[in-house]
Amino acid sequence: MLTIKKPFLLVIGDMTNPRNAKTAFGLRDWARADCLGQLRFAEDAVDLGLPSMTVEQAAAEGAKTAVIGIAPQGGVLPAHWVPILQDVLRAGLDIASGLHSRLKDIPEIADLAATLGRTLHDVRHNTLALPVGNGKPRAGLRLLTVGTDCALGKKYTAMAIASEMKARGLKADFRATGQTGILIAGGGIAIDAVVGDFISGAAEILSPDNDPDHWDIIEGQGAILHPAYAPVTLGLLYGSQPDALVLCDDPLRERLNDFPHVRCPTLQEAMAAYLPLARAANPAARFVGISLNTSAMSESEAFETIIRTAEKTGLACFDPIRTGVKAVVDVLADFTATHPVESKTLKIQ
Amino acid sequence: MLTIKKPFLLVIGDMTNPRNAKTAFGLRDWARADCLGQLRFAEDAVDLGLPSMTVEQAAAEGAKTAVIGIAPQGGVLPAHWVPILQDVLRAGLDIASGLHSRLKDIPEIADLAATLGRTLHDVRHNTLALPVGNGKPRAGLRLLTVGTDCALGKKYTAMAIASEMKARGLKADFRATGQTGILIAGGGIAIDAVVGDFISGAAEILSPDNDPDHWDIIEGQGAILHPAYAPVTLGLLYGSQPDALVLCDDPLRERLNDFPHVRCPTLQEAMAAYLPLARAANPAARFVGISLNTSAMSESEAFETIIRTAEKTGLACFDPIRTGVKAVVDVLADFTATHPVESKTLKIQ
Numbered sequence: 001m002l003t004i005k006k007p008f009l010l011v012i013g014d015m016t017n018p019r020n021a022k023t024a025f026g027l028r029d030w031a032r033a034d035c036l037g038q039l040r041f042a043e044d045a046v047d048l049g050l051p052s053m054t055v056e057q058a059a060a061e062g063a064k065t066a067v068i069g070i071a072p073q074g075g076v077l078p079a080h081w082v083p084i085l086q087d088v089l090r091a092g093l094d095i096a097s098g099l100h101s102r103l104k105d106i107p108e109i110a111d112l113a114a115t116l117g118r119t120l121h122d123v124r125h126n127t128l129a130l131p132v133g134n135g136k137p138r139a140g141l142r143l144l145t146v147g148t149d150c151a152l153g154k155k156y157t158a159m160a161i162a163s164e165m166k167a168r169g170l171k172a173d174f175r176a177t178g179q180t181g182i183l184i185a186g187g188g189i190a191i192d193a194v195v196g197d198f199i200s201g202a203a204e205i206l207s208p209d210n211d212p213d214h215w216d217i218i219e220g221q222g223a224i225l226h227p228a229y230a231p232v233t234l235g236l237l238y239g240s241q242p243d244a245l246v247l248c249d250d251p252l253r254e255r256l257n258d259f260p261h262v263r264c265p266t267l268q269e270a271m272a273a274y275l276p277l278a279r280a281a282n283p284a285a286r287f288v289g290i291s292l293n294t295s296a297m298s299e300s301e302a303f304e305t306i307i308r309t310a311e312k313t314g315l316a317c318f319d320p321i322r323t324g325v326k327a328v329v330d331v332l333a334d335f336t337a338t339h340p341v342e343s344k345t346l347k348i349q
Numbered sequence: 350m351l352t353i354k355k356p357f358l359l360v361i362g363d364m365t366n367p368r369n370a371k372t373a374f375g376l377r378d379w380a381r382a383d384c385l386g387q388l389r390f391a392e393d394a395v396d397l398g399l400p401s402m403t404v405e406q407a408a409a410e411g412a413k414t415a416v417i418g419i420a421p422q423g424g425v426l427p428a429h430w431v432p433i434l435q436d437v438l439r440a441g442l443d444i445a446s447g448l449h450s451r452l453k454d455i456p457e458i459a460d461l462a463a464t465l466g467r468t469l470h471d472v473r474h475n476t477l478a479l480p481v482g483n484g485k486p487r488a489g490l491r492l493l494t495v496g497t498d499c500a501l502g503k504k505y506t507a508m509a510i511a512s513e514m515k516a517r518g519l520k521a522d523f524r525a526t527g528q529t530g531i532l533i534a535g536g537g538i539a540i541d542a543v544v545g546d547f548i549s550g551a552a553e554i555l556s557p558d559n560d561p562d563h564w565d566i567i568e569g570q571g572a573i574l575h576p577a578y579a580p581v582t583l584g585l586l587y588g589s590q591p592d593a594l595v596l597c598d599d600p601l602r603e604r605l606n607d608f609p610h611v612r613c614p615t616l617q618e619a620m621a622a623y624l625p626l627a628r629a630a631n632p633a634a635r636f637v638g639i640s641l642n643t644s645a646m647s648e649s650e651a652f653e654t655i656i657r658t659a660e661k662t663g664l665a666c667f668d669p670i671r672t673g674v675k676a677v678v679d680v681l682a683d684f685t686a687t688h689p690v691e692s693k694t695l696k697i698q
Contacts, residue, residue: 132577132578133576133577134576134577134608134610135576135577135608135610135611136610191545192544192545192546193544193545194544194545195541195542195543195544195545196540196541196542196543196544196545196548196578196580196581196584197541197577197578197580197581199545199580200576200577200579200580201577225629227482227483227484227549227587227588227630228481228482228483228484228546228549228550229481229545229546230549230583230584230587231545231546231548231549231580231581231583231584231587232545232546232580234579234580234583235545235579235580238576238579238580239576259483259484261483261484261485262484272625273625273626273629276621276622277622280574280622281576
């Protein structure tokens, strides 16, 4: 699995639009301790509030990897960044990028990295030789965040749960499956870049055997009723063989993101679609919580919705930003006791 | 979509094991009219019973594409075949291969093909720029073969149904999704080589808009309860938005092929897993038949099983080799009348 050396220098360059710097903001917010500083080369560039430093200063302070912190329109690296990234390589740093275009396809960067022995991480592109899935049960516990749609908080929910569990002294690891999550976690597999036959195999190696009371908190992708992205969702569901599922939803969303001709399923429809498939991979799988993205709601509307959903589903219901994830971590803390690990048997049987 | 020029010269070379020549046998059995002859260069090589010819003779008789008819252990082209394939290119033929190793990765072949303007078809590898699926309903009717497992007759069933429908004067096309089917059909998409996000999009372009009474008979892949291959199955199910499903099963198989630790689902379990997902893509989807691979049964046992299964499921039940596919094609011939095409509305809604 991909492993990116820390600490990071976040490269903002001359990007002035904060929305196109969300990779950098994600790292700042979720991996603050791993971010030494920022590299800006324009006065009006986005400011992350981290120490600004030159490439040489960053190297002197021990930075190991420069992370491209921007996601410009079209996902292509601006050409005038190339000489600066060459300086980065010369200063001794690796480079990590979540852009669609590959660093390895830019000869000026690829050749210099090869000459100097630096590593280029194109985290959106998977180069691992992946196995096909085998469906054999693994030790340890797993939670997968799933959704009624894309882009409604599956990554954020998983990171928040892993973080809260660690804070309580529970054994937990966040397992990243998308480029932003991989940069934040410093490793993972960009599952949506994997060929169909190997998706569940990739999910299996992403959450390997572990201690019986250890939780892998796995970042979900896509949605099981999504016309385009469901195959990735299903491979992740089978390969993760989750003990616990958290369903992520945006209560105000009526149509799928970027698919205005497709209605968003209800929570009940989504759970009815996920659960039999999850149980094919792990007969003990169950939903433990609902993560609601209430960012577009008023405070009172949000809390009303959260309470109503909790009553209706009987599950721990929360907004990871507005309420935190304590409600669902309470369930997970008790989980091992009610679902003894010893009872794990061969699945899909 | 891939289109391979016909007629074919089937290259057997010096392969002596008939089991490793199943691509050639499949073409001979299913696309006999497209197979001009065979090229053998060892006395004890497999004999397809087709006219043996040299490369020059084949070219003179109008052969357009030489098809690698063998699948050796490891899927790699024997090195001593390279000069003969160069002769093939010089004689004016394209080359098609379903091997794991790519013709395009063999410089002696790739360079010569480029110089001479010949086309190399590595049918197992997809080089199309595929769209993501959009889930919008398309005109025309579609049948998808699905299975309780892999390798139990989904391709054969689809080809037999398309062939019988054509023989009855019904509008039907076989749509190939695997390398052997693609070579037989002269086109298609090797769906198991597609990256997760694009599987359903590939299935959508494989069976585009068509006449309201036209059937695409689509070769299924994998199985929805399979720990490794289910993502491909699901993408094909969503993108094909089938009106009709035929479930393929081997009644004697207790454990999944190559997955002895996983139990084969029953017909009922498999249908219960497929149907809600199929209806997410097409609310009118339904099972119309069960294709049983009874090749390992006695005649009486086979017929008993077929009759018992038909009674139990209420569906047209058949073995495409032992009984032919008339029973299910009778259902399809009546299908349009009972499911008026005009009622097709926006799906996954």
